[in-house]
Amino acid sequence: MRRTIAPARMRSGNNPSRFKIGHDMINRRAFLNSGLACALAATTMPLLGRAARASGSDMRLFWFGSPGRAERTLAVAKLFEAANPGTTVLGEVGGNDYWSKLTTMLAGGNAPDIFQLEPGRFADYAGRGAMLPLDDYLGKTIRTDRLLPGALELGTVKGKVAGMPLSNNAFALLYDTVAFQQAGLTPPGRDTTWDDFARLCTDMTKAIGKKGVWAVGNAARYSYAFEAFLLQRGKKLYREDGQIGFDAKDATDWYGYWESLAKKGGCVPADVQAQDKIQIDSNPMSRGNAVMAIAFSNMLVGYQALQKNPVGITTLPVAEKGGASGLFYRAGLHFGIAKNSPDPERAARFLDFFVNDLAAGQILGVERGVPINLDVRAAIAPALDETQKRSFDYVEGIADVVGPFPAQVPVGASELEDRVYRTVADRMAFGQITPTEAGEELVSQANAILKG
Structure with a gap:
């Protein structure tokens, strides 16, 4: 199965020793050692003009973050593809221009099926009607029985769950x-x-x-x-x-x-x-x-x-x-489903997989924050490396001093x-x-x- 990560261009024209993902430049040695090169080895071509070529089997995913986040996200996408034969996840990493690109895609009716948001902007996008409310999928397509109590409140705007919190942090x-x-x-x-x-x-x-x-x-x-x-x-x-x-x-x-x-x-x-x-x-x-x-x-x-x-x-x-x-505990990040996604049911299955699947959780670790699924949280804790454990322990250790979650950001x-x-x-x-x-x-x- 083909998995594609969409760079603005795959190589920097003046420096063949560096690769470009979105606008994040990665030293070639670090790139190769990170294992991300393996994740990209199956790439057939850059995903430029992807909306014109996307087929019914394609699901587009757009996020921002470090090369390590890209590696983890693509690995989970590969697991999802294996569990959903015939589906191809087209992934794109955004850089410093992430928000302008996302806004342009939304305005042009060319939004990815799933896109990443952070708490400081999440409710603003929801308030503008960019995302499909998830309420009809909760407890059905998206399992909620093992989520951290109150977690869905972090994705709630005007009484509707506008997006799925992926983790919590502080x-x-x-x-x-x-x-x-x-x-x-x-x-x-x-x-x-x-x-x-x-x-x-x-x-x-x-x-x-x-x-x-x-x-x-x-x-x-x-x-x-x-x-x-x-x-x-x-x-x-x-x-x-x-x-x-x-x-x-x-x-x-x-x-x-x-x-x-x-x-x-x-x-x-x-x-x-x-x-x-x-x-x-x-x-x-x-x-x-x-x-x-x-x-x-x-x-x-x-x-x-x-x-x-x-x-x-x-x-x-x-x-x-x-x-x-x-x-206060906040959502580390959110995933939202575009309001005009051609297959929102499949997108909802991906959100469920990303948040609730144990194997996916072990790949993701705590890079986006501490998992909101309690079973995933317990499963990954023993295997965390020293750095991840410090992040995990910090979130657990401030429970006695955190205050209530404040109002969602406005439009x-x-x-x-x-x-x-x-x-x-x-x-x-x-x-x-x-x-x-x-x-x-x-x-x-x-x-x-x-x-x-």
Whole structure:
């Protein structure tokens, strides 16, 4: 059976020693050693113009992520094909242009049967009617009896299950354990406040004493880090009515914190942070410009793959010791079925297989997060490698400090992610506006978009 993964082009024209999948460049040696080459060996040709050639036996799958995620996803697709003779899974990995490509495909009526979404955008796409509600398939085609209690709530928008949560994860702080040992500093932990963290970052940069290396990236542009900061204050990123749950003072305090840290040398400067495309491989830690990263728990696997030293994982800093953690269990990622999928029943069978099949779960591990199927979770736990176990244990270990899942993101949140959060933070980092102006601008633009 033919399995196809669709690159924009299979080889970079000017560098035959590198392959291109979507827009993620992979070193050829790492590519071959990863085993992904074996998964691609059956490829007959790039899937360009695939909609015109797709047959009734084809099912299109679109996702984003690391080469390791591609390898795991394709391996599960192969198992699904074996269990469903006559079906061919056409897989495509998106890069930094994933969201623009997905939006274009949806607008043109050319959406993949199944596509991947992340929690910060999931409800926005659902609210725009991009996905087929799964309610009619739940408990039938898609087994739900062994799912983590409440898991389906993470995929529910306006009373309908719009997509299938694939896992759960939480905000996390990742750090280079050896860097802290060499610096003689204690890594951050549960009781580390934001003030403690600022002092630690400044001390760490000084201890490193290496040009082009700082303690951490500038997280002013990360809406998820801002969300934790807000929850610790008793505020929200978004309210139940779809409007923002913070004011200009909250945003100004957030921006002011990172501006102060940057001036003290505790985080990377604007030109370094601007290179981060909100992908693991473009984060300052992955590029060697920082020894810590504010990320998500499942990303530990991807970060560790790019680091020579063991990567530790802990909670985000808190407003005050013993106060709210700002953490909650969230869907690691979602799969949605396109509203115009020609065979939604088959797509639903794939979602069931991806989430509930034990063999599929063993292949997927915790790269997308901890499985939501309790049997799969128990089955994979003993076989996890050291890195995966750290990610798994972190999610299990914060059960006593996580809060309730906040309101789903509203329609318009994707536009905020693409045009506002990072843009405003970057303008401030480059000195074009002050923290106060940044806070006012964030609130003004957010209100305009969400009320538009």
